[in-house]
Amino acid sequence: MTRKLDGSKLVIATHNAGKLREISALLAPFGVDCVSAGELGLPEPEETGTTFVENALLKAHAAAKAAGLPALADDSGLSVTALGGRPGVYTADWTERQWFEAEPGKDYKGRDWYLAMGKVEGLLCEKGPDVDRSCRFSCTLAIAWPEGDEAVYEGRVDGTFSWPPRGTMGFGYDPVFVPQGRNQTFAELGLEEKKSMSHRADAFAKLVADQFPDTP
Numbered sequence: 001m002t003r004k005l006d007g008s009k010l011v012i013a014t015h016n017a018g019k020l021r022e023i024s025a026l027l028a029p030f031g032v033d034c035v036s037a038g039e040l041g042l043p044e045p046e047e048t049g050t051t052f053v054e055n056a057l058l059k060a061h062a063a064a065k066a067a068g069l070p071a072l073a074d075d076s077g078l079s080v081t082a083l084g085g086r087p088g089v090y091t092a093d094w095t096e097r098q099w100f101e102a103e104p105g106k107d108y109k110g111r112d113w114y115l116a117m118g119k120v121e122g123l124l125c126e127k128g129p130d131v132d133r134s135c136r137f138s139c140t141l142a143i144a145w146p147e148g149d150e151a152v153y154e155g156r157v158d159g160t161f162s163w164p165p166r167g168t169m170g171f172g173y174d175p176v177f178v179p180q181g182r183n184q185t186f187a188e189l190g191l192e193e194k195k196s197m198s199h200r201a202d203a204f205a206k207l208v209a210d211q212f213p214d215t216p
């Protein structure tokens with residue numbers, strides 16, 4: 001049995017504004033009192049894990065310890081079948097560092113998504129016109145308590161990497177991800193629709209079943 005949230009304040013342990021918006025919207029119906037890592041001025045831990053679970057736990061425990069409160073972290077990424085699952089757990093690293101060959105002192109975080117998405121498209125094009133464009137978003141949500149307890153919930157959504165980017169809503173790779181069974185990208189579908197079908201929503205449904213089982 002995992003430990004349950006008991007009404008104390010919950011830290012949303014992310015420095016990504018897009019994720020914070022989505023997690024806040026998902027939590028809204030449950031009356032959880034939330035504060036973000038940014039509002040508390042918490043540092044951003046280095047993501048040294050090699051799996052979504054490891055990184056989500058690392059971020060949740062770091063925030064819970066620093067704040068003295070339970071903390072919810074999200075580690076997520078896009079895995080492209082024809083690229084052997086890349087960029088996967090390294091999605092943020094690729095976009096922030098490796099692909100832009102560090103101009104010293106320049107902070108790429110949260111910017112130049114068009115370049116990052118273009119890099120994936122370039123790698124796919126190298127494989128020829130009939131390349132398999134299937135891909136998957138994964139999301140692991142981890143809750144950690146200052147005393148060391150933890151809970152983990154994993155979600156995913158299958159889809160297609162679509163080019164060129166379409167839509168202006170959402171964040172990150174949303175403009176190139178078309179979920180299975182739809183024709184529009186996450187960036188065209190917007191928050192309400194994404195909330196019902198995303199990798200984050202899938203993980204969150206498992207969190208709700210475990211943490212708030214009595215909610216209708």
Ligand SMILES: O=c1nc[nH]c2c1ncn2[C@H]1C[C@H](O)[C@@H](COP(=O)(O)OP(=O)(O)OP(=O)(O)O)O1
Pocket residue numbers: 013014015016019044047059074075076077078091092093095137170171172173174186198200
């Ligand atoms: O729904 C999504 N829609 C579009 N893109 C997404 C999504 N979910 C994850 N992604 C991409 C963005 C980021 O490049 C990477 C996550 O990296 P990840 O380390 O988990 O997050 P992050 O560094 O941006 O924020 P933080 O660690 O503070 O939560 O995957």
Ligand SMILES: [Mg+2]
Pocket residue numbers: 047092
């Ligand atoms: Mg990160």
